[in-house]
Structures are given as C-alpha cells and as structure tokens.
Amino acid sequence: xxxxxxxxxxxxxxxxxxxxxxxxxxxxxxxxxxxxxxxxxxxxxxxxxxxxxxxxxxxxxxxxxxxxxxxxxxxxxxxxxxxxxxxxxxxxxxxxxxxxxxxxxxxxxxx
Amino acid sequence: xxxxxxxxxxxxxxxxxxxxxxxxxxxxxxxxxxxxxxxxxxxxxxxxxxxxxxxxxxxxxxxxxxxxxxxxxxxxxxxxxxxxxxxxxxxxxxxxxxxxxxxxxxxxxxxxxxxxxxxx
Numbered sequence: 001x002x003x004x005x006x007x008x009x010x011x012x013x014x015x016x017x018x019x020x021x022x023x024x025x026x027x028x029x030x031x032x033x034x035x036x037x038x039x040x041x042x043x044x045x046x047x048x049x050x051x052x053x054x055x056x057x058x059x060x061x062x063x064x065x066x067x068x069x070x071x072x073x074x075x076x077x078x079x080x081x082x083x084x085x086x087x088x089x090x091x092x093x094x095x096x097x098x099x100x101x102x103x104x105x106x107x108x109x110x111x
Numbered sequence: 112x113x114x115x116x117x118x119x120x121x122x123x124x125x126x127x128x129x130x131x132x133x134x135x136x137x138x139x140x141x142x143x144x145x146x147x148x149x150x151x152x153x154x155x156x157x158x159x160x161x162x163x164x165x166x167x168x169x170x171x172x173x174x175x176x177x178x179x180x181x182x183x184x185x186x187x188x189x190x191x192x193x194x195x196x197x198x199x200x201x202x203x204x205x206x207x208x209x210x211x212x213x214x215x216x217x218x219x220x221x222x223x224x225x226x227x228x229x230x231x
Contacts, residue, residue, distance in 0.1 A: 042222035
C-alpha cells in the first residue's frame with residue numbers, strides 16, 4: 001500500500017478562500033514533500049519539510065508536520081483560479097532512492 | 112537550466128511496434144527516474160538510475176527497457192506493449208539521495224512534462 005494517503009480526494013472552493021489538504025503516512029521519515037500537478041503535466045515541487053521541523057512557509061503555502069501522528073497538512077491561503085491542480089504529498093523510502101506519492105487531492109478553485 | 116525535457120509529447124503505437132521515450136536534463140543531476148501515471152492516480156515509480164547505473168527496478172515487465180547512455184540522458188525502450196500500458200510516462204531527476212556526509216537524505220525531484228502514451 002502507499003506510504004502516503006491524502007484527504008480530501010477532491011476539494012472545490014471559491015477564489016480567495018483557504019484550502020487545506022491532509023496527508024498521512026505509515027513509516028518513519030526524515031522529510032516529507034508536497035508537489036503540484038496541473039492537468040496532464042509534470043509535477044512541480046512546492047516545499048520540503050524535515051522531520052525535525054513542525055511548520056514551514058513558502059509564500060501562500062503553509063505546511064505542518066506531526067511526526068507523532070504521522071501526518072502533514074498543506075494550507076494554501078487566498079486561493080486563486082491558477083491554484084487549480086492536483087496536490088501530492090511524497091515521502092522518501094528505501095534509503096532515499098524511492099519516492100512514494102500519496103493518492104493526491106484534486107483542488108478546483110472557482111473564479 | 113532547470114528543465115527536464117521529454118520527447119515525444121504524445122505517442123500512439125500498436126502492440127507490435129518498438130518505440131523509445133527520451134528524457135534529458137542538464138542540471139548535473141546524478142539520479143534519474145521513470146514514473147508511470149494513470150489518470151487520477153499518483154505517479155508510480157518504475158526505474159531509478161544513480162550515476163548511470165540502474166539502482167531500482169520496481170518489478171517492471173521486460174517489455175519496458177530503460178537505458179542511461181550518459182549522465183544527461185535517459186531512455187525508455189518500449190516493445191510489445193499492451194493497451195493497459197497506456198498512461199502518462201514521467202521522467203524526473205534529482206541531485207541524488209545522498210548528502211555530502213554520505214548520509215541518506217532526499218532532494219527535490221524535477222519532473223519533465225511527460226509523454227502521453229496510447230497503445231492500440
């Protein structure tokens with residue numbers, strides 16, 4: 001089974017609202033990453049949070065990590081139509097070579 | 112140059128054809144990856160090359176044959192594919208998983224735009 005599981009599977013919000021996506025994982029990690037994928041395109045790295053960090057910010061993105069609960073959340077503030085995409089959490093595995101992606105959250109931001 | 116390029120963008124092939132997907136990066140990355148992604152699913156790792164050597168093969172059928180001719184290029188040779196192999200094939204590269212101290216770490220992966228493959 002996948003290392004990372006995400007919820008919700010799909011999220012539809014109005015422009016200007018905040019969007020929160022959650023990710024859970026099963027084994028110990030040394031970091032967790034979030035990626036965005038526009039429809040049918042390649043993935044773009046958004047942010048990496050290390051296991052000794054609890055929160056990290058990058059522009060309108062805020063990521064939290066709770067290693068005791070094996071979970072992470074991605075918050076996008078003041079969403080825009082251009083934020084419409086699928087968002088995946090990803091964790092390294094097997095000495096760092098292998099990346100396991102969560103099932104992903106499909107975000108739709110209505111203008 | 113922080114771009115990973117993939118060719119072709121679209122490929123339609125019959126089950127008896129032989130074709131190749133190509134991937135190129137000029138960021139000096141020493142780890143390169145092939146992923147397969149079906150619609151509305153996350154990418155699934157197929158192969159990892161590290162320093163031009165195959166490091167991981169995720170039990171991929173032999174009709175997929177990877178090749179890393181040099182540190183900038185990664186190919187995926189396709190032969191006798193099945194319709195269920197139709198998917199988006201993504202190439203990625205990274206600095207490599209190991210830090211300067213040799214401790215296992217992880218660097219962000221840079222993805223190409225993918226090749227949309229349809230097998231008839």
